[in-house]
Amino acid sequence: MNIAKAKLTFDENVLIRKIQNGQTALFAELTERYQDRLYSLAYRFVNDSETASELVQETFMRALKGIDQFHGNSQFYTWLVRILINCTNSWRSREQHHHQTIENMQNLLLGSQARSLMDANPAKQAEVRELTELLWRSIDMLDNEHKQILLLKNQQNLSYAEIAQVLKISEGTVKSRLFRAREKLRELMFDKLEENTENTDDT
Amino acid sequence: MTHKKDDNMCMxxxxxxxxYIDGQLDExxxxxxxxxxQQCKVCKARFEQYNRIKEMMASDRHTCPADIASMVMANAERNNLLDGLDLLARPASPLWVKFLKVASAAAMIVLAVSTIFVVTHFTAREKSYNVNVLPPPPRHKAPSILYRKAHRNTFSENLPQKKFATEQPQLLQQQSKLKEAKKIFKSPVAKLAVRPTYKSYDFTGSSPKSLTKIVPWKIAICADMPVLMLIKEQLTEFLVSEKILPIERLEVEKTIRHKRSWFYSAKYYEISDDSHYAEILILARSDKVRKIYAELLAEQMDNAKLTMSKPLENFLKSKHNEDNKILADYGNIIDKIADYFSLGLSPRARVTTTSVATSSAVTTTQAQATTRNTNAQLIPILIVLQKERHIITATTQTTKPTFKLLKRTLTTTKPK
Incomplete structure (x- = not known):
């Protein structure tokens, strides 16, 4: 396992050095290596496959453009994630103007939908039985900050140190923020679920 | 309710x-x-819930629906080509080598061909570049044809290499540069010992008379931009080759200046002497590209009429008496080009185009679509012509299937 990992990073470093030395075409390999993983993250950031694709594309373009600024102080992927977050932030500020209200309404709607589905109707409840659906709906209701860190840890499986690097916060902050995010998400998800099942049991 | 209380106590x-879930606790x-x-149910539940969330999120995998790699690379390619535009603007010589490198690497095209291509004066209205310019052919309405006429002897004789070299001594001077340039193209140097031979060739499509002697050949094609566009658009199909031969020599013959504004610049590379490869880079303004066809069609009809070479004219007249229009048709020029291409060779050549925002090798229709969708962008179009070296026997060369094929293409794709 370790050997395989070591080999991978070695290859990657060599690859990056070659790209930095002008063999730009090799960048396609890096792109292929990471695009799905990065896309998974981007998709959860923006909840839209088209936008996510664009963001991933933009991320790689920026990465290629600034490949000389990558000195290997961090993992290449971590670097990509940092760029993706920047891209997403600027996309969001671009879009916010137009979509803020819509988004909020959607969130409200989703929230109330989930609630109504959970609360009242046992028949509909079956539809949301899929815990994962509830999970992602709940995640969408979190603050961006919490959503971000949960994705980085749970979905992307980055280490605390890497998350600290990506988000430019201390590891202590990573720890406490992650906890708060988890607790909030748990409350949103399971408490509601439990209460609901209790209620339905009563009736 | 008790449940809630315990909850808070265990915070x-x-x-x-x-x-703990992330393995961050010490022993x-x-x-x-x-x-x-083990003792506290509430905490146990919370632990399980955290864990459950983590597992569910960890299994969240998506496949990127878009082909990011090729989009990113196409974008990089485009930027590189645009950078190359700056290089074009400077006359200093080694830069063109760099530029060529950029263009070729970006295009990622494997090559091998033959053709000598001379494209006559291109100028950009807004801006013009003058790079590596050899003495241009006489500037006339259709210098391509005139130039070719001027060199007709070269074709109808044994195509003596020396004679050509004395006519254009600059070619020799450039040879050291060419050696450098040759390295850029990774294709192995041609290993074929046998070259096609042309005892004589006229432009009527008749067969070469003798094929006994091996003679290095040189072809000059004079064409202007519209012709190149049409090559791209219309000759692609029948020029596609399956076999690719390596490059033997690469040479920059000419940089084209043209008065038409839609081209900021065009650069032409050719391989001379034993050449099997030609590459043309066009940087075209997308909003103008679409106008090309109509305008050029009108222009070229006249030119074609005026300057068509006698042998070709005769040939066309003899075969197309019923349709005089064809003489004025723009297609004639294409035919001539096709003639050149198939000069004693099989018409197996490859035209590759690259264009912005599509992958490195795109079909012409894709390129067109790109053109349509972008506004006032510079579109680099790289045309690579590759020709297979081919030994012709008198029997295979007696008919020219390319002509018929071309005519058909023309009638179906003729711009309005």
């Missing part, structure tokens, strides 16, 4: 649980927490 443990803390988890 002190909650943060530890979170860290002591771990022992302590594990002990507590």
């Amino acid at each position: 002190q443990w909650a943060e530890l649980i979170s860290a 002591e803390q771990t022992d302590e927490l594990e002990k507590h988890l």
